[in-house]
Amino acid sequence: QGVLVPxxxxxxxxxxxxxxxxxxxxxxxxxxxxxxxxSCLQDLVFPTVMIxxxxxxxxxxxxxxxxxxxxxxxxxxxxxxxxxxxxxxQLRDRQHPAFAFENIxxxxxQDNVLCMQFHCSCIAGLESQDxxxxxxxx
Numbered sequence: 061q062g063v064l065v066p067x068x069x070x071x072x073x074x075x076x077x078x079x080x081x082x083x084x085x086x087x088x089x090x091x092x093x094x095x096x097x098x099s100c101l102q103d104l105v106f107p108t109v110m111i112x113x114x115x116x117x118x119x120x121x122x123x124x125x126x127x128x129x130x131x132x133x134x135x136x137x138x139x140x141x142x143x144x145x146x147x148x149x150q151l152r153d154r155q156h157p158a159f160a161f162e163n164i165x166x167x168x169x170q171d172n173v174l175c176m177q178f179h180c181s182c183i184a185g186l187e188s189q190d191x192x193x194x195x196x197x198x
Contacts, residue, residue, distance in 0.1 A: 061073070061115065061116050061117075061118060062111055062115050062116065062117040062118065063117070063118055063119075063120055063121075064095075064117050064118070064119050064120060065120050065140070065144070066119070066120065066141075066144075067095075067096065067097075067141070067144045067145070067148070068094075068095065068096060068144050068147075069092055069093050069094040069095040069096065070092070070093045070095060070111060070117055071090065071091075071092055071164070072090070072091055072092075072093070072111045072115050072117070073088050073089065073090055073091075073186055074088070074089060074091055074111065074112060074115060075087070075088055076088075076089055088186045089183065089186065090164070090165075090178045090182060090183060090186060091109050091111060091176075092109060092165075092167070092176035093109045093110070093111050094106050094109070094174070094176075096148060096151075097148060099152065100148040100149075100151045100152045101151065101174065102152070102154075103154075103172055104151065104169060104172050104173070104174045105172060105173045105174070106173065106174040106175060107173075107175055120140065122134075122136045122137045122140070125140075147159055151169070151174075156168070156169035156170075163179065163181070163182060164178065164179065164182050165177050165178035165179050165182060166179075
C-alpha cells in the first residue's frame with residue numbers, strides 16, 4: 061500500500077526481486093515518488109521512481125494522525141498543507157532545507173539533487189527476512 065501526501069509525493073513499499081548467483085531474493089523496500097509543482101524544482105534533479113500500478117495508493121489519513129497526536133483533524137491537515145507549501149517556497153527560492161519524516165527518512169537536496177534517504181530502521185522494519193539485501197538496494 062502507498063500513501064499520497066498531497067503536493068509532495070507518494071510513499072510506497074514495493075516488492076523487488078534480486079537474482080544472485082546462489083538464490084533469488086524478493087524484498088520489500090520503501091520508495092518515494094515526488095509529485096511537486098515543477099516550478100518549485102527549478103535546476104533540481106530528482107530520481108524518477110515509478111510505483112507499480114498494482115500498488116494501492118491511499119490519501120494521507122488526517123484522522124489517524126490526529127488520533128496519534130491529540131490534535132483535531134482539520135488542524136493536522138492545515139499543518140501538513142502549510143508545511144508542504146513552506147517547503148516548496150524554500151525550494152523555489154533555492155534554499156535546500158532537509159525535510160524530516162519521523163521514523164521514515166529525510167528528503168534532502170545535495171548538489172542540486174533532491175532525494176529521499178530512508179532510515180535503516182525503516183527499511184529493517186519493512187523487511188525482516190532479507191534485511192541486508194533491502195538495505196543495499198535502498
